Amino acid sequence: EAQVTQNPRYLITVTGKKLTVTCSQNMNHEYMSWYRQDPGLGLRQIYYSMNVEVTDKGDVPEGYKVSRKEKRNFPLILESPSPNQTSLYFCASSPGTRPDEQYFGPGTRLTVT
């Protein structure tokens, strides 16, 4: 089944404890992206990658890192999480190098205390 998977789906952690949220797609898509969704603010892009080894900042990159070493995986790294990073996170991918027709993962709900 063609899909985008994220792990973990739910995570509660403490301030400053490094964490990684994994994202993987099995559709051979070029473009991948991370978003956060917050009440009243909607979806905001964190980072994106047009293809392997090419990443760029979205609207809210502060406090996050990403890497794209292989086409199928695009992990999101929070080196020192803070409470303002409590949010619902989505990974997405699309076939070309543009954010056309994005396929979203199921989401990761992160709580930082």
Next chain:
Amino acid sequence: LAKTTQPISMDSYEGQEVNITCSHNNIATNDYITWYQQFPSQGPRFIIQGYKTKVTNEVASLFIPADRKSSTLSLPRVSLSDTAVYYCLVVLNTGFQKLVFGTGTRLLVSP
């Protein structure tokens, strides 16, 4: 920078046509508009995309007037399962591929 505005909520009944409009000022010729549907506890799902005039697929139509300052998502004959939040997204087709999401329209379809 482009900004998108959508109605916060809309109500409809089964079998009716629903039109959701998104206003987006300052979009350039190559910028394009995409619509997504989101159910609770799920990621958004792609509905339709277009640059101008009209695009139709098996689930919706997208109307973009000549001035491109707005776009309208049209859902024909909605059912209860169309109750969801609908987002418009403007993709700024510059070298940096910036995205501008709308804040979403919550559609409630009643029997």
